[in-house]
Amino acid sequence: MRVAISFAIISAHVFHPQLFSKGDRFQELLEAAALECHESVRLVVELMKSPHNTQNRDDLILARRKEKKISEQISNELVKTFITGLEREDIEALARGLFRIPRPPRSSPNASSWPAVIWTG
DSSP states (O other): HHOOOOOOHHHHSSOOOGGGOOOOOHHHHHHHHHHHHHEEEEHHHHHHHOOOHHHHHHHHHHHHHHHHHHHHHHHHHHHHOOOOOOOOHHHHHHHHHHHHSSOOTOTTTTGGSOHHHHOOO
């Protein structure tokens, strides 16, 4: 389900240009978060196919760290910005949702053996 949602967000380009003003920092950050989310989902799928591939695991850890950094940048921008194109709560919800998408399904036989550092960033 989460994989389908992430692809829908990225392929439909949810961040419609009319929601934000031209060159809006939140649009840039949300698009960057969506791209990192997409990469993380791709790496989760690869890791599920070959759970012993340490390169995929390391790449996933790096991707999750990038996602977390972007999420923190969004939070910092919300503190500094007086007026936003969307409600602050909506921007936070989008950022939080994108960060949560690339997790392995609980039913995955290898999910419990993956290091916690992947999910905490």
